[in-house]
Amino acid sequence: MKVLLTGANGYIGRRLKHRLLQEETIYLRLFVTHKQTLSIQERVEIVQGNTFDTQSLDRALEGIDTAYYLIHSMASHNYRELDRKSAQNFLDACIQAGVKRIIYLGGLGEKKSASEHLLSRIETGEILSSRPDAIQTLWFRAGVIIGSGSASFEIIRHLVEKLPFMITPKWVNTLCQPIAQSDVIEYLTLAASLSTHENIMVDIGSETMSYKHLLLGYADAVGLERTLIPVPFFTPKLSSYWLTIMTPVPYSIASALIEGLKSEVLLTNANAVKLFPTIHPLSYREAVNATVEEIKTAQVLSRWSDASGEAWETDHANLADAVFIDRQIIPLGDISAKKVFDTFCSVGGKMDGLDLIGFGR
Ligand SMILES: NC(=O)c1ccc[n+]([C@@H]2O[C@H](COP(=O)([O-])OP(=O)(O)OC[C@H]3O[C@@H](n4cnc5c(N)ncnc54)[C@H](OP(=O)(O)O)[C@@H]3O)[C@@H](O)[C@H]2O)c1
DSSP: OEEEEESTTSHHHHHHHHHHTTOTTOEEEEEESOGGGSOOOTTEEEEEOOTTOHHHHHHHHTTOSEEEEOOOOTTSTTHHHHHHHHHHHHHHHHHHHTOOEEEEEEEOOOGGGOOHHHHHHHHHHHHHTSOTTTOEEEEEEESSEESTTOHHHHHHHHHHHHOSEEEEOGGGGOEEOOEEHHHHHHHHHHHTTOOOOSOEEEEEOOOOEEHHHHHHHHHHHTTOOOEEEEOTTOOHHHHHHHHHHHSSOOHHHHHHHHHHTTSOBOOOOOHHHHHOTTOOOOOHHHHHHHHHHHHHTTOOOOOTTOSOOGGGTTOHHHHHHHSOOOOOOOOOTTOOHHHHHHHHHTOOEEETTEEEOOTTO
């Protein structure tokens, strides 16, 4: 099966790429806006472009059976309009190229109460699903994704680890159904070979809980005692500023997420259970434990800031959070600059099938 993965540099895309490469029957092509941000992988073809450049889309979709749509433009102020156009271009190009299936991951939420960000995710799904006569669309919808590097999870982690007492807005009592990132990746992977021909919306998530219990559940899992004090005067704007101070997530993402927290994000259908009976979503506690383990063993495959949008390039706080930086001036005596540079370039290689950064390549 020839598969195109868009958003292959993004948080979900990087992990899905890793998983799809394990599927013998899949021939993978990646669609990225900046080629140089990818490490070269075997069995992978790369097409550079974007959804506003229709020629690059045509190149990317040539001969493709199934196309994953993991694109959003959250970094731009007019993301809603961009995302509508992007989805329409993608749909048109897929139909033109004879693609059989689009697999899209969006967010949970009802149109009537959705925030601007969630509305945009819903609109994208509606556009991608608007031509069932010409192409099938499997539309997955997830709420908070529990995984190291996911923006929502990093917010939870930073708040809980830094603050013994938290004054919180009222929205902490809103209900949600979180899901482990590993389960999201499994649903998306199995979706490629799902035997069905109609458009389907698949809501995915585990147990229902409030955001308050997400915070307290994380504290409990890592052995911390935390107290939450909800107060009525904490506005979304104030909360967003607070998050940008306390966490590495920038204002544009924090405010979009906070806005979304006011409305419940619960599953509205049982298609996940019906269509994917082999997947048993991890509980929140299990997902947190898996995530903490991933961080401890430095196996974090992707972060929310990985997408190559220029908006994050100055996000040094996030870099400092991801790696330990130790700067020292060491006299090198008579060791030549070339020798130092060659040694630096030799760093890299492969570990358990993962590409480490290879400066020399
Ligand atoms: N992450 C979560 O917690 C979460 C939760 C629920 C649902 N979801 C859904 O999952 C999907 C993927 O989210 P994500 O967190 O992985 O996003 P992300 O990390 O922000 O990645 C978005 C990707 O979109 C690509 N992109 C943006 N504009 C493009 C364009 N015009 N043409 C081609 N590519 C473009 C970027 O490509 P480059 O990097 O190449 O520039 C980037 O890799 C979204 O629909 C989101 O709503 C995510």
